[in-house]
Structure formats: C-alpha cells, structure tokens
Amino acid sequence: MAARNKEQDKPRDPRASLALLWGEQEQPTRGPKPKLSPQRIAAAAVELADGEGLDAVSMSKVAGGFGVSAMALYRYVPGKGELVELMVEAVLAEGPDLSGVPGGDWRAGVREWARRCARVYAAHPWLLGATAMRRHVMGPQQLRWLDAALAALEPTGLGAAQRHQVFLLLVGLVRNLAQQVSDYDEEQDREWNRLTGELLARHADRFPALTKAIAEGAFEPAGLDPLEFGLDRILDGVEALIAGRE
Amino acid sequence: MAARNKEQDKPRDPRASLALLWGEQEQPTRGPKPKLSPQRIAAAAVELADGEGLDAVSMSKVAGGFGVSAMALYRYVPGKGELVELMVEAVLAEGPDLSGVPGGDWRAGVREWARRCARVYAAHPWLLGATAMRRHVMGPQQLRWLDAALAALEPTGLGAAQRHQVFLLLVGLVRNLAQQVSDYDEEQDREWNRLTGELLARHADRFPALTKAIAEGAFEPAGLDPLEFGLDRILDGVEALIAGRE
DNA sequence: ACCAACTGTATATACCGTAAACACAACTGC
DNA sequence: GCAGTTGTGTTTACGGTATATACAGTTGGT
Known part of the structure; x- marks a missing residue:
C-alpha cells in the first residue's frame, strides 16, 4: 500500500484547468522547444492507467516513460489533479460521433x-x-x-x-x-461467497429476506x-x- | 496534495477481514490489557472522516487521537483497508431498525x-x-x-x-x-458556471442541445x-x- | 550579441502505509 | 513467588507519494 492522494485539497485554479482542457492557452515562442505537451503526457498516463490501474499513475512513472524527471511534467500541467482531468477528456474524446x-x-x-x-x-x-x-x-x-x-x-x-x-x-x-x-474478481468472489455464506448460515435468522433470496x-x-x-x-x-x- | 493509497493492492486476507467485521475473534487472556479495540479505533476514524474528510484519516492521525503511536493500531487492525471496512460498518450500524x-x-x-x-x-x-x-x-x-x-x-x-x-x-x-x-460547493460552483458559461457561449454551435437546455x-x-x-x-x-x- | 523567456534537473520537504526489532507488562504454570 | 510466554506499544527505517524551490541549459527576439 502506498499513500492516497488528497486530490482535491489544493485550491486548483479553475481558470487554469479550463484553459488546459479547452486547449486555450497561448504557447510561447521564446524558449527551447518543449519535448512534451499536456496531451502527450495525458496519453501516456492513460496508457499507464489502462495497463496497471489509476494508482500506478504517478508523476514519476509517467515522466519516466518519457525519460524525463518527474518535475518536468509540472511545466505542462499544474498538478496531478489537472493531469487526471486531461486523462478523462482524452478517453472521452475517443468516443464516436454521438x-x-x-x-x-x-x-x-x-x-x-x-x-x-x-x-x-x-x-x-x-x-x-x-x-x-x-x-x-x-x-x-x-x-x-x-x-x-x-x-x-x-x-x-x-x-x-x-x-x-x-x-x-x-x-x-x-x-x-x-x-x-x-x-x-472471479477467484476472490468465489472465496468471499463461500466465507460469507458460512457466516450467513450461522445467522440466518438475522437476515431472512437475504437468506431466502440466496436460496x-x-x-x-x-x-x-x-x-x-x-x-x-x-x-x-x-x-x-x-x-x-x- | 499527498499520495493516493493503493488500498487494494495488498492481498488482504478475507478470513481476517470477516472475523474482524463480525467480531468473531477470540481475544487473548495472556498479555497486558489492550487500551484500544478495533471498534474504538474505527469510531475515532469515523469522527475524523466526518470532520475533515476521508483523506484526513491516516494511521498517524487516528493514533494521535488516542495518544499512541501509529504502529500501535496494527495490533488491532491488519491494515488501513480493514480499518476503512470497519468504519463503513460503524456508520451503517447507526441506521435505525429497518x-x-x-x-x-x-x-x-x-x-x-x-x-x-x-x-x-x-x-x-x-x-x-x-x-x-x-x-x-x-x-x-x-x-x-x-x-x-x-x-x-x-x-x-x-x-x-x-x-x-x-x-x-x-x-x-x-x-x-x-x-x-x-x-x-456553492462558491466554486458559481465560479465554474460562470467560466464554463463563457466558453460554452463561444462554442455554442458545438453543443446545441446543451445550450438550449441551459437557456x-x-x-x-x-x-x-x-x-x-x-x-x-x-x-x-x-x-x-x-x-x-x- | 545580449537578454529575457522558457525548459528540464536536482534537491528538499512533508506526508503516507507499514515492516522489523525491541522493551515492557501481565497472565499461566510451576 | 517465580519463570516463561504472550501480547502491547515504541522506535526506527524504508519506499512510496506530490510538489516547492533553486538552478543550469537552450532558444528566439531585439
């Protein structure tokens, strides 16, 4: 077990989020060419989540996929919360013409x-x-x-x-x-059913409707x-x- | 923001969980009197969660409420996942006669x-x-x-x-x-509505049904x-x- | 050429859950 | 009463997490 994000506790500027989601942010012309983009980052994160679950999506792992340091991502995305929002938009975009x-x-x-x-x-x-x-x-x-x-x-x-x-x-x-x-989960479910079944049999009187329904x-x-x-x-x-x- | 627990990735023995939830574990007679109990711990955790949200429930904070170290809790509860299960049972028990x-x-x-x-x-x-x-x-x-x-x-x-x-x-x-x-969230919701409203007005043609519904x-x-x-x-x-x- | 703006990195902080080794307390059998 | 066993709580440590901050390197506009 690792730690659970308090995804929501930092204020998260809605203006910035929306600009990101709608792709409405003017990109600069001065500095070096950026290697990444919010969209590419989100896509990589989606791939990660598809394969290993949402919990596997950490800044460090996503960045690692691009061969850059975790902090590099913060040049494109204000924080992890916004990254997840981008991920959602990304997969929702896949959907067909509705x-x-x-x-x-x-x-x-x-x-x-x-x-x-x-x-x-x-x-x-x-x-x-x-x-x-x-x-x-x-x-x-x-x-x-x-x-x-x-x-x-x-x-x-x-x-x-x-x-x-x-x-x-x-x-x-x-x-x-x-x-x-x-x-x-096939396996685990069977195990659960077995164990709970035993307990339930021992307390059948407490759960009459349930017992009947199972029967x-x-x-x-x-x-x-x-x-x-x-x-x-x-x-x-x-x-x-x-x-x-x- | 802190880290997100991968609450489910450790096997979590179902037998132990069930014994805990059904209160079917013989308590020992040998050692010192335990100061705590799974139920008291869960109750404290519930209070914490009610007040500051689920993310505020950390082993350390819960233990702190009793003036004991975080690790002390592991004498009563196999892990955080099981603690949360106990919390759920605790609040579900409040409910009236159904x-x-x-x-x-x-x-x-x-x-x-x-x-x-x-x-x-x-x-x-x-x-x-x-x-x-x-x-x-x-x-x-x-x-x-x-x-x-x-x-x-x-x-x-x-x-x-x-x-x-x-x-x-x-x-x-x-x-x-x-x-x-x-x-x-009253405040935040108003802000969101305002900002999204602007964006939506600018893309009204993309969301005809939504625009109409809002109108x-x-x-x-x-x-x-x-x-x-x-x-x-x-x-x-x-x-x-x-x-x-x- | 210079400077400002921008990109990526390294370092550090503050959390988190929990494994392991330990000191102490209390009951059981003698 | 005493020893042994067993359970309790603490300390320490590890590997995770997000992210703030300070810095080095690159690029384009002037």
Whole structure:
C-alpha cells in the first residue's frame, strides 16, 4: 500500500484547468522547444492507467516513460489533479460521433447513448475513480457527452430540468455498473461467497429476506444483463412520466 | 496534495477481514490489557472522516487521537483497508431498525429504505469513497441493509434475481446522489458556471442541445428533489415490469 | 550579441502505509 | 513467588507519494 492522494485539497485554479482542457492557452515562442505537451503526457498516463490501474499513475512513472524527471511534467500541467482531468477528456474524446439515432425513437437513442458510455467505462475502468474525485471541472468532451444525452432526450418533450435529471440518472446507472464490473474478481468472489455464506448460515435468522433470496438463486451469475435491465426500468419510468404529464 | 493509497493492492486476507467485521475473534487472556479495540479505533476514524474528510484519516492521525503511536493500531487492525471496512460498518450500524413499512405498499417501503440510506450517505459523505475501494468485503451491517431492501421488495412478487437487480439500482441511485451532493460547493460552483458559461457561449454551435437546455434553465437550482425524482422513475419502471409479467 | 523567456534537473520537504526489532507488562504454570 | 510466554506499544527505517524551490541549459527576439 502506498499513500492516497488528497486530490482535491489544493485550491486548483479553475481558470487554469479550463484553459488546459479547452486547449486555450497561448504557447510561447521564446524558449527551447518543449519535448512534451499536456496531451502527450495525458496519453501516456492513460496508457499507464489502462495497463496497471489509476494508482500506478504517478508523476514519476509517467515522466519516466518519457525519460524525463518527474518535475518536468509540472511545466505542462499544474498538478496531478489537472493531469487526471486531461486523462478523462482524452478517453472521452475517443468516443464516436454521438449524433442522435435517426428516427424519433428516443428510447433507442438514449439506449444507444448509454451503451456507448458504458463501453468507454468498460475500456477504461479507472475512469470511475478518476471522475470520482471531487470538484472536477467539465471539459469539452464531457460536455459533448452531456449534449448528446440531452439531444437524445429532446423527443421526449420533457422540460429541461427533467431532461437534466434523467441524464443524471443515466450516467449514474452506467457508472454504478462500471463500479460493479470493476469490483468483480472471479477467484476472490468465489472465496468471499463461500466465507460469507458460512457466516450467513450461522445467522440466518438475522437476515431472512437475504437468506431466502440466496436460496432462490438471486446471486447466481444470472442471465440478466444489468445494463439492459437498468435501462429498461429507467426508460419505462421516464415513459410513465411522459404519460402522466399529458 | 499527498499520495493516493493503493488500498487494494495488498492481498488482504478475507478470513481476517470477516472475523474482524463480525467480531468473531477470540481475544487473548495472556498479555497486558489492550487500551484500544478495533471498534474504538474505527469510531475515532469515523469522527475524523466526518470532520475533515476521508483523506484526513491516516494511521498517524487516528493514533494521535488516542495518544499512541501509529504502529500501535496494527495490533488491532491488519491494515488501513480493514480499518476503512470497519468504519463503513460503524456508520451503517447507526441506521435505525429497518423493519419494513406496515402495509403491503412496496413502493412506500422501498422509498423509505432509500431515504434512510440517503440520510446515512448525507451524514457521512466519505462513505462513498470508502466503499468505492475495490474488493471490499461485506460486513453484517451491509448485509442488514441489503436484507431490508430485499424484504421491502418481496411484495412486488418479482423473482429473486430481479429483486437483486432492483436493489443494485437503488443503491446506485442513492450513491450517485451522494456523489453529486458531496461535489457541491456553492462558491466554486458559481465560479465554474460562470467560466464554463463563457466558453460554452463561444462554442455554442458545438453543443446545441446543451445550450438550449441551459437557456431553458435546466441547471437552475430547480425545485426537483433528485432523490424523489430518481425514485419515482425507478419505481415506475419496476411497476411496469410487474405489470408486464402478468 | 545580449537578454529575457522558457525548459528540464536536482534537491528538499512533508506526508503516507507499514515492516522489523525491541522493551515492557501481565497472565499461566510451576 | 517465580519463570516463561504472550501480547502491547515504541522506535526506527524504508519506499512510496506530490510538489516547492533553486538552478543550469537552450532558444528566439531585439
């Protein structure tokens, strides 16, 4: 175990962050040619995180990949927090063109959006931890995804505030799912189930509903795709909302 | 900024964790009287986390609160990961008796469960980060909440696997909500909105749906309670599922 | 040519979690 | 009562982390 960053405790100038994320900073003409760029650094960090997890992303390791010292990175990035923001933007940029689905079928559109979003999280499990950091600033790519979701929701005829709420619900669904998946570990899971099963059997009276549910196979691998299940529930809920307004 | 723990990279014996969480370890009779106990340590850590955030919980600070050295804690707790697990159990234990709501109204029961769960997260914002750690082991208090949720869902007549899925949806809702709330910071939020607003105005063509939604006031403080809104959607979705099965 | 601006490095600080070796205290068996 | 064993708390040390600061080297504009 190493130490946990207090990623959020230094003020982190939002102006600087935004300039970085939107690529809106005039680059100088005077000094030596820079070897690196915020984007190249972020890309290297992403590669590292994809391979070894977010915790493996340290200034020193990232810098090492370029053969420069850790402090060199601070010429391009104000701090690690901002680097992570850049990483998020980088992987969010990978996503395809998010222009809506052809027809006026909002359910299909929203579903497709959620699937694509889930795919990004699946490809980069560390995204979850990276965006869980407090007070992060939205960059253009995050806004792009937000925009796409809102666009997909326009045909619902819901008000703006409600569309926003539904969007939050959808991101939440995808993120929770990603959480569960990233937590999963075949071997360890089996071990856990075994041990907890024993304990539970010994205290069955304290957990009647749980005991019954387990007996009925609630925790078997199950053919249910959690994403589709969640989407179905939420979309049905939204449909009910639309119906109720008329 | 300090360093980020790789909380999960040391094996962390599940047997030991479970014994700790269930309080099933025979205590010795030989040596000197211990001054501390896993529970007292966890309680102190919770207090610290409540006051200064999860990142403020370091072995050294917790130990300092008892006037002992950091290493003393390792006599009671295998490591920091396990300490955090104990913290989670501690705050989850605070929750009231979760016995279901009287009538056969499953919606009311589930709603009440979610509200209580949300209240715990609101009281201890660090819970989110604490349970986000990978591979955590469920203790009895976590099982108690799970049991209560499953019990509340029994009157729906849904299958065990589906009840489980709905449970996951509900926890997800509460957690995402907690995330949003804990991210919120009046001052900083205003600043962010201002700066991002400028940038967005300059790129309005790239984000048409978002621009429109903002114009319609989608991001105003809004009278919508996100928890109730989310619950309404999900419960309606579940109701549709029940109806569809008949 | 000079100087200002810029890049990268080396060094140092202040944390973090925790392994290892140790001194002491208290109970068990004699 | 005494010895031995076992558990407690401390000290020290190690390898990590982010990053502040002071410096050396490079480059372009003047």
